[in-house]
Amino acid sequence: MELLGNEPVMNNNDLVAIIVLNHNKKNDILECLESIFKMDYGEFEVIVVDNGSTDDSVKAIKCRYPDVHLVENKTNLGVAGGRNIGIRYANENLKYKFLLFLDDDITIDESALSEMVSSFNANGKIGIVTPKCFMTNVPGVIGYAGGMSVNLFTGKISDIGNGKKDEGQFNKSKFITSSGGLCLVSGNLINDVGIFDEKFNPYGWEDVDLSLRARAKGFKIFYNHKAAVYHKGGKRGRGKAITEYEFSKSKNYFYLIRKHANIFQLLTLSMVLPVKVLLIITKELLRGEFKTISAQFRGILSLIK
Template identity: 30%
Template sequence: MSQLDSPRVILIIVNWNGRAYLEPCLSAVFRQDFQDFAVIVVDNGSTDGSCEFIRVTFPQVRLIENHENLGFAAANNQAIQASQSALIATLNTDTVVAPGWLGALVQAMERDPRVGMCASKMLLASATGTIDAAGIAVDRAGIASNVRHGEPDSPEANVPSAVFGACAGAALYRRAMLDEIGLFDPDFFMYMEDVDLAWRAQWADWRAVYVPEAVVVHVHSGTAVEGSPLKNRLLGRNREWVLLKNYPFPPVIWYAPVILLYDLMAVGYAMLAKRQLASLHGRLQAIGQLRKMLVRRSQRVMRISWREMMRRLQPIEGPLAVARRYRRP
């Protein structure tokens, strides 16, 4: 397909044994008011009949079938590289988008050529009228969190705003930005690959905006087990990789005690409350890849100073306030 024949948006959905979510997800996608898009589903070796269901029920979907689970990051990269559209939407299987979702994201993206990421208003399926995410924020301890997580969907949440990045569970990216800063880091497998991408985009001085009209209902960990050892290991490992690749120098020297303190508290909580060592194992695994991540750090596109980057990070809050960011409504 030539670039002239390409739709304006390629919409990518990564699936791994998400058969139960595919019908509501894809049905909502094809009810969009904005129609200049095509859909690629990348299946990561599902064994639940997902691929056959897509072929029969949604033949208009382009299906890429992997023989094993390559992870969320690598699978999205596959579809990005297999397409040419100027705009790239990513969407989790455990979502249902409103009819105006994609059109709102495209309209926001096209208002400003320096906007490289658009974040949706993600609402929790398990708590009606409650926000799951309105973009990504990162504080000066390097802790990433979902903006407005757990807050009611109030009039204040209907105001567009600048954010640090977009949650890749329902986001729109500009291909020109990805061509410049690179795709999702496949080593992350899943979790926080969107945070790493947001850091790299910010270093290159791309903007991210929250689009409240782009509404999506999200099950949250619908195809992964919340609190599982695997998830906690990957979160622990990937957090350290994000910091190794992106945290500004020299401020990392000044903030290292605080960063270490919060890491120790996170590991301690996992060991005491969840009786898991997965969070610790993930951090130890991250150290084993120190050299590789520092090489990738040197490859960043940097258009802003470390002082400007620190201004884009949120102030550090106390442990109780940080814990509230992750509380399940």
Template identity: 30%
Template sequence: MLDNKTLNITIIILNWNGWKDTVECLESLYQIDYPHYNVIIVDNNSSNDSIKQIKEYCEGKSKLKSDFFEYNPTNKPLHILEITKTKSETVKIIDEFSNLPSNRKLILIKNDKNYGFAEGNNIGIKYALDNLNQRYILLLNNDTVVDQYFLNELIKAGDSCDNIGILGPTVYCYNDKTKIQSAGVKLYPKLGYQKFLGLNEIDNGQFKEITSVDYVQGCALLAKCEIFNEIGLLDTDYFLYWEETDWCFRAKNAGYHVVHVPNAKIWHKGSASSTNNDIIYYGTRNMFWFMKKNARKTHYIIFLVQFFSLRLWLQIGMYLIYYKTGLKGIYSFFNGIMNGLDT
């Protein structure tokens, strides 16, 4: 068990109307075998009773059940530092709160609108950098459940090499505990194509070594704090999707390694191939934005040629026949293309 107080980390979880997922994620976090961490929930102006439900969980009133853990009542109630986005820019943490055990406290930042994934996380990151003493920041999706030792494995890998800047765990499917969703991601820059390594494979030990990858999923991304100071925060223009790809790309260009740590494990409810119309739109639009921003000119031309000559038609067929999105999905796809080209 690690016990060095210099290894503090801050965990940032974004919530938008997803309190059921969030409290399950929180409960798994508060049972990890890591001694020094802070948890920040950033609520993106939820329109339901998420704030109320999260508070009731902290008070010990929500004795949730999960296939991944047994509910632990002994660390309840949790002490909550509740602030608005505006106050998050000025409110400081008092020593009394800072000195509480890691599993007895929660920082809750309430946004005044839905800022999306990138800016929502940036609000939490800014607060952490200004107010908390940490070496690492972890971005964690609210629809995840974590293994008891996942942070130990990530930190151990991060501390093994100064050039390692960003790390990600093995991400498993929530509903099939041994099926891999991602063991890091490979990016094909000439195609604007992302390959989720290990996608839908059963874990038979095929990923054994810490491996360099192009990026790791934003559902669980651990970064050393100096990277934020060097390359900046997530690009808010993306709003949703491709922002972690862009950020890892910038980190690699700055000389940092991005790695997958196989022994660090989490389970993720979200699918790597969702068909929601907003996901289709933002995924398509932001692919074009990423390529225009980051690809070499020749690579961008190759991307456009292959996309409009082949990939366009393949994706239309996939949306209509395989995913059965109907015309709304096709509209989202073309709208994403047009807005992606127009910027």
């Protein structure tokens, strides 16, 4: 369903509070901010929430972008925790209409924000608008087209279009099930649905949870294919960092299922998930990722109380 006209529609009161999380990515955050200040959309304020960086990020931001609202956390509060700090700051200091959530390794196209705001003005039921996200390091390849596909009967949650070459197959704006982490959210949605659930800290599925809560309240999530962002993302690592990542993703995945699945979905999942877990174990064994398997099981067991 195409909701957009040829030209973005903006109102004078459409102030966007842009919340950017940063953690030890000085060069990336500077590139991100540079792209933000090149946008053709003029009504915005930038809030950088630094999650306990130990590099020179904070110093560099203060030097290069002194007008940015900078919130310095002493420790890493995770994605949900960090974003909630940004939301609270915006609530106390800005009269905004929308919140744009970005990560430090994101750059945004010049017209992306104008396009996303235009979607809100086209349909009053929309609560979240998402862009087409490209992989920065693999030109022309999609990270996700709008967000996530979520099936609570099978437990499958996946990025729409991930890894596919962009050949125009996702050039249709439409309503989707769940946003990704990079999205424009209305202030009305936050007031009605609430902020991010910090039980999803440090990272993993907090964006899907917010989307499902929003849909339950009657809000719609709209993918605008004309809005483009570029995400560097992280490579799969080893050692302590990857085991912490796998622990968090596993724990939060099962927390998400437990939180949102109804009785009929849980009955189906009771048959599907054991097979899913077995396939994951087999895959990781073939890769020799024994610590990863341990971390994933610790994540699952942490929810059994």
